[in-house]
Structure formats: C-alpha cells, structure tokens
Amino acid sequence: MDPRVLEAMLPYFVEKFGNAASRNHSFGWVAEEAVDYAREQIAKLIGADPKEIILTSGATEADNLALKGVFEMYATKGNHIITATTEHKAVLDTCKHIEKMGGQVTYLEVQPDGLIDLKQLEAAITDKTILISIMYGNNEIGVIQPVKEISAIARKHGVLFFTDATQAVGKIPVDVQADGIDLMAFSAHKMYGPKGVGALYVRRKNPRVKVTAQMDGGGHERGMRSGTMNVPGIVGFGKACEIAMNEMEAEGKRLSILRDKLENALMELEEAYVNGNIQHRLPHVCNISFKYVEGEGLMMGFNKNIAVSSGSACTSASLEPSYVLKALGLGDDLAHSSLRFGLGRYTTEAEIDFTIDAIKTTVLKLREMSPLWEMFKEGIDLNTIEWAHH
Amino acid sequence: MAYSDKVIDHYSNPKNVGTLDKSKNNVGTGLVGAPECGDVMRLQIEVDEESGVIKDAKFKTFGCGSAIASSSLATEWLKGKTVDQAIAIDNMDIVEELNLPPVKIHCSVLAEDAIKAAINDYRVKNGLPELELEEKKH
Numbered sequence: 373m374d375p376r377v378l379e380a381m382l383p384y385f386v387e388k389f390g391n392a393a394s395r396n397h398s399f400g401w402v403a404e405e406a407v408d409y410a411r412e413q414i415a416k417l418i419g420a421d422p423k424e425i426i427l428t429s430g431a432t433e434a435d436n437l438a439l440k441g442v443f444e445m446y447a448t449k450g451n452h453i454i455t456a457t458t459e460h461k462a463v464l465d466t467c468k469h470i471e472k473m474g475g476q477v478t479y480l481e482v483q484p485d486g487l488i489d490l491k492q493l494e495a496a497i498t499d500k501t502i503l504i505s506i507m508y509g510n511n512e513i514g515v516i517q518p519v520k521e522i523s524a525i526a527r528k529h530g531v532l533f534f535t536d537a538t539q540a541v542g543k544i545p546v547d548v549q550a551d552g553i554d555l556m557a558f559s560a561h562k563m564y565g566p567k568g569v570g571a572l573y574v575r576r577k578n579p580r581v582k583v584t585a586q587m588d589g590g591g592h593e594r595g596m597r598s599g600t601m602n603v604p605g606i607v608g609f610g611k612a613c614e615i616a617m618n619e620m621e622a623e624g625k626r627l628s629i630l631r632d633k634l635e636n637a638l639m640e641l642e643e644a645y646v647n648g649n650i651q652h653r654l655p656h657v658c659n660i661s662f663k664y665v666e667g668e669g670l671m672m673g674f675n676k677n678i679a680v681s682s683g684s685a686c687t688s689a690s691l692e693p694s695y696v697l698k699a700l701g702l703g704d705d706l707a708h709s710s711l712r713f714g715l716g717r718y719t720t721e722a723e724i725d726f727t728i729d730a731i732k733t734t735v736l737k738l739r740e741m742s743p744l745w746e747m748f749k750e751g752i753d754l755n756t757i758e759w760a761h762h
Numbered sequence: 763m764a765y766s767d768k769v770i771d772h773y774s775n776p777k778n779v780g781t782l783d784k785s786k787n788n789v790g791t792g793l794v795g796a797p798e799c800g801d802v803m804r805l806q807i808e809v810d811e812e813s814g815v816i817k818d819a820k821f822k823t824f825g826c827g828s829a830i831a832s833s834s835l836a837t838e839w840l841k842g843k844t845v846d847q848a849i850a851i852d853n854m855d856i857v858e859e860l861n862l863p864p865v866k867i868h869c870s871v872l873a874e875d876a877i878k879a880a881i882n883d884y885r886v887k888n889g890l891p892e893l894e895l896e897e898k899k900h
Contacts, residue, residue, distance in 0.1 A: 664799055668826035672765065672773055693800065704798035741779050741830065743804040743822040744797060757795030762877075 373608075374564035376715065380611035381566065384604040393592060393602045403603045410610025411498075414571055417613040420557065426572045427606055431504045431538040432462040434557030434572035436598065438534045440465045441583025442503045442555070443475055448530075450500035456480040456488050457699040459507050463536055467505070476500065484701050485649035486515035492526065497529045508546065508556075510535035512696040512712050513648030514657025516540065523552025531579060536563050538570075542616035543654055544624060548573055554581050554594035558716045564717055565612030571606035572597075627715050630654035630724050634713060635660065637728040641735055643748070647697055647710060656715040659697075661706045664745040669760070670711060673734030678727050705754075765827055766861035771775055772831035775837050780820040782806040790884025792876040801825030801869065803833050804877035807840055807848070814844045821876075828866040832856050832873035840877065844882065849893065851877055 384406060392407040396398030410420040428434045435522060439453065457469055457479050466479045478496045482490050488506060497504075504526050510518045519535060534555040540546050541556075542563030548556060574596065580610035589598030635658045638644055643663035662670065676719045693707035702710075712732075712755035713722075739745040765773070766877040784791045788809045801824060808818040819837035823830045835856055840848050856862070858868035875895075883891050 522862055664824065665810055666825045667827075668800070668832060669773075669824075672770075672827040704800070708797070708800040741776060742824040744795065744824045746781065746822060754797060757793075759798070759802070760794050 373561075373566060374612065374615060376563050376615060377518070377608045377611045381604040381608040384599065384607050387747065388603075390603075392603055392606075393590065398478060403601075405737070406607050407601055407603060410606045413614045415608035417546075418541060418558075418573060419549050419618045420573050421480035421576060424548075424573055424576050426574055426596045427609075428570045428597055429568055430558035430561075430570035430573055431460075431536065431557045432561075432570075433597075434570050435460070435462040435536055436466050437572050437583055437586050438554035438555045438557055439470060439503070440586050441596070442532060442534065442581075443470050443473070445582050445682075446502040449610070450498075450502045452476045452478070452498055452500040453503045453505060454478045454493065454496050454501060455481065455505040456482055456507075458482050458486060458510055458513075459505065459694045460511060460536055460538070463505055463507070469500060482699055486510060486513050486647075486696075486700055487649055488517060488522075490518065490521050493522065493749075494525050497525075497531060501529070501531050503532045503534055505534045505536070506533045507656040510648070510655075510696065511539050512657075512694060513659045513700075514539070514654035515648040516544070516652040516654060518550045518652075519553070523554075527552060532579075539654060539657070542613065542620065543656060545620065545639045548575070554579070555583070560609035560612050563612045563616045566608040569602055569609045571609070588608070589679065622654045623717065627719070630719060630721060631656060631658050631713070631715055633721075634658065634715075634724050634728060637664075638731060641732060645706070647702065648654075648698060657713070659712045661697075661702065661708060661710040662735050663709055664742050664748055665735055666708055667710055669738055670709075670731075670734055673737070674727075674730040678730060679722075768835075768860050769827055769862070772860070773827040776821075776830060776834040778818075778820050778834065778841075779822060781822065782808050783820065787887055788884070789879040790882070790887065792879025794875045794879055795825070795844070795872050797824065801829045802827065803872050803876040805833060805836060805840075805873070805880050807817040807845075807880050807884060809841060809845060814856060816840045816843055816845065817850060818872060822894055824844050825869065825872075826866070828860070829869040829872065831860050832862075832869045833876065836873045836877055841853075848877060849881060862863040876891055 389400050390399030390403035392403040411425050415422040415425050471477050475724045482488055490700055506517050506522050523533045532554045535553055536557045537546055538559045541558040555574045556573040561567040583596055585596050587598050638660055645661045647659040693704050697707040697710055782789045791806045793804045805821045807816045810817045819840040820867050821833040821837050823833045838867045853870035853874040856873055878895050
C-alpha cells in the first residue's frame with residue numbers, strides 16, 4: 373500500500389469513528405462527508421458520476437453483484453450471458469453459479485494471443501442475451517481486450533456490457549463514457565489502496581442500468597449493496613484513485629520501459645516465449661514460458677528475493693497449470709514452464725537488473741538438470757516419447 | 763508454503779546430476795513422469811557386475827524443488843547399495859527425510875518409480891525377469 377493512502381486513512385479509525393450511515397449526529401456527518409469525497413475521487417478516475425459508484429468489499433463482490441444482479445434484474449428479458457474462458461475465477465465461478473440457477477452462459481474461446489474474436493462475440497448473441505462480460509486487462513498475461521469494439525457490439529444489440537477492470541483501472545486510462553461500459557468492477561488494492569475495498573460502476577444514463585442487490589439489509593448504496601460502510605478503507609480507496617490519476621501517465625511509461633527491459637533480456641534465452649499479445653497489453657505485466665524448465669522449480673531459485681508467480685495467485689495452491697495459458701492453446705508442458713511478472717510502483721531498475729540475472733542463472737542451471745532439455749539438445753522430439761502419465 | 767532446509771539444500775546443491783552411458787549393459791535407466799504433468803525424472807544406475815553393488819547413480823529432473831530434491835536424495839541413497847537392497851527404498855522414506863508436505867508426496871512416489879524403472883531396465887538388459895511393481899497413488 374502507498375504510505376500516502378495509509379496517512380489518509382488513519383484519522384478514520386479512532387478520531388473520526390462515525391458511521392457514514394448515521395445521519396443524525398456530527399460523527400456520522402464527518403464519516404459521510406469522507407465517503408462522499410472518496411466516492412468523487414473514485415468516480416473521477418473512471419469518468420463516472422459519483423452516484424454510479426457502488427462500494428463493495430472488493431472486485432470479487434463487485435463481479436458477483438454485476439453478474440447475479442443483472443441476471444436477476446433482467447430475468448424477464450432473457451437468461452443468456454456471454455463471457456470468455458480467460459476471465460478471472462470471480463467471473464467464471466459466478467457464471468457457473470448462474471448456470472445452476474437456470475442461466476445460459478457462452479464461454480468464448482480466445483485467440484492464441486489472448487484476444488477475443490469480435491465476430492465470434494457478435495455471433496454468440498441471441499435474443500435471450502442480457503449481458504456480455506469481458507475483462508478489461510487480463511491478470512495473468514496483461515492482454516487488453518478491445519473494450520470499445522465490444523461495447524459497440526453490445527449497444528448495437530441492446531445487450532449490457534460488464535467488464536472486470538481490476539487489473540486496468542489505475543494502470544491505464546479507463547473511461548466508462550468513452551469505453552461505453554455499463555458495469556465495471558475494480559478494486560483498491562490493485563492500485564496501492566487497502567485490501568477489502570472495491571467498487572462496481574453501474575451506469576445511470578443511456579441506458580439506466582439496475583442490478584438486484586445480492587446483499588440485503590439497510591438499503592445502503594442506493595439499495596444495491598447493504599452493509600455498514602468500511603469508512604477508512606473507502607477513504608483509502610479514494611486517495612489511491614487520486615494518486616493513480618495524477619501519476620498514471622508517467623508511471624505507465626516508467627513501468628513499460630522496465631517491463632520491456634526485463635522481457636527483452638529474458639528473451640535472449642533460448643526457447644523462451646512471451647505469452648499473450650504484446651501490443652495490447654498492460655504496462656506492468658509480462659508472462660514468459662521457459663521451455664524445458666518447470667515454473668515452480670524455477671521460482672524456487674529466487675523466491676527469497678523476488679516475488680513472481682507460476683499460474684495465478686488464485687490457483688497456485690494447486691498443481692494444475694494456468695487455465696488462462698491453456699486457453700491460449702499452450703500445451704500443459706509450456707503452461708507448466710511459465711512465469712508471470714508483475715511490476716509495481718516500487719519496482720526499481722536495480723531490481724529489474726537483479727531479476728534478469730537471477731532468472732537467467734536459474735534457467736540455465738535447471739536446464740543443465742533437465743532431462744527434457746538434454747533430449748531437446750540431442751534432437752529428440754519429445755512428442756514421440758511414450759510418457760508414463762500419472 | 764516454505765520448503766524444508768533439506769529440500770532447499772538438495773535444490774541448491776544437487777548431488778549426482780548427470781548422464782550415464784545408457785548403451786552400457788551395466789547401466790539401468792528409468793524415465794518416469796510426463797512433461798504435461800509438470801515433472802519428469804530420469805534416474806540411472808551403474809552396477810558393478812561382480813558384486814551387484816550400485817557404484818554410480820545420476821539423475822536429471824524437470825520439476826519443482828521437491829522433485830529435484832527427491833531424485834537427488836535417491837541417487838545418494840542408491841550409491842553403495844546392492845540392486846536388491848535398492849528395491850527396498852520406499853517413497854515414504856524420502857518423504858520423511860525431506861520433510862515433504864502432503865501436496866509433494868507425489869514427487870517421492872515418482873522417485874521410487876524412477877528407481878524401480880532403472881532397476882528393471884538393468885535386469886532386462888541382463889536377462890533377468892522384470893520385477894512386478896505395485897502401483898502407488900501419485
């Protein structure tokens with residue numbers, strides 16, 4: 373978290389402890405004002421009206437509210453949702469839930485570079501389609517989907533467009549008007565705000581979008597999300613948005629320069645492959661497969677000093693290779709050999725140099741130890757070997 | 763999840779990485795696992811034909827730190843044992859020695875499979891019947 377965010381939050385734990393929903397005493401007013409101000413900061417970052425911001429406990433809740441909320445609210449219009457196989461689990465698992473509730477979901481396959489095929493998207497729309505849910509930027513490979521084109525297709529067919537923009541907001545310019553977004557989930561902690569706070573943008577005009585509350589209670593957040601507000605968290609979220617807005621342009625350039633330096637240096641290794649489209653990509657993400665070296669073994673070579681991941685954080689407890697990489701058409705072997713790099717506000721050039729060195733050394737060392745590398749070097753086609761699957 | 767010191771030690775300083783001449787009659791080679799599963803082990807033994815003692819053992823492994831450590835440890839244990847003694851190496855011995863967590867037990871099973879596959883390769887090369895192996899759960 374950014375220390376400037378913490379500083380903004382601190383007064384709201386002890387001195388200014390009021391409940392933002394308590395409208396009949398000054399403690400409540402102070403809290404309410406703070407929340408209103410934060411809501412403005414949040415809305416400003418994405419070009420929205422503050423009234424369009426529904427505060428939640430994070431992006432996962434916002435994803436749930438958007439998908440289930442639209443599914444319920446628009447039940448008379450239809451029950452079909454279109455999404456893609458590379459979406460975050462918070463979207464995919466919610467869609468699975470919706471299927472159990474009688475919904476129909478189309479999971480679009482992506483192209484080998486991770487982008488969806490717009491023609492396929494349009495062809496998947498039926499008269500029962502109520503929502504298109506495609507993420508803005510992917511968490512594992514950083515690929516940015518053609519959001520404007522997607523929203524244009526959605527508009528043309530009178531379908532709502534929801535995007536999980538958790539990875540993109542605060543990193544690249546996201547504007548709900550210019551991008552034609554109807555609903556959008558995002559989170560504070562991905563932009564150096566506190567964990568446990570996020571928001572769902574819900575469009576109020578052209579068209580006016582409604583979602584059925586998934587959390588019932590006191591009717592907070594315009595009846596769309598009940599529950600006592602996390603005032604310090606929301607204040608921190610607002611501050612984080614303000615900082616991101618002011619620093620995004622310079623920071624984006626700095627990160628993409630560092631990312632490209634890292635990527636170019638690592639690509640000097642033999643049999644290294646970048647995963648995902650490199651033109652349409654978030655500035656701070658890169659994902660590389662180092663063939664014939666296993667990702668978890670590779671990480672162990674430097675995870676004392678460098679935090680990278682093999683697969684996504686949500687799946688790294690399991691031994692399964694990344695479903696996102698598999699959706700790009702990578703074989704399990706390449707998917708097992710991948711590392712995901714995420715750069716941030718505190719990443720320095722010295723750290724990048726250190727990382728390049730550590731990874732190159734470890735890859736070379738592990739390849740010396742890899743029977744697959746030896747076979748590759750001897751010209752043996754690994755596909756001709758009868759492996760003992762277990 | 764943190765790795766045990768012994769796993770880290772084998773990973774950082776693996777013992778007996780390398781390749782033995784698989785065309786030699788007294789060398790047995792076991793290749794187990796699959797790239798798609800994220801681990802492949804190749805374990806080789808070189809047997810002194812007069813005494814039946816394993817005089818050298820080498821490995822190469824594609825896999826996580828625990829898989830590398832399991833195969834490195836296996837080669838250490840194999841050296842100096844007779845082929846018959848080597849058959850008795852059980853995956854749970856490896857689990858205990860390396861303090862492997864439950865999700866990494868399959869690495870030890872793979873190492874045991876590699877030992878047995880290498881021994882079988884040696885036996886077949888020398889006109890001995892293949893050992894019947896019990897299937898262990900990965």
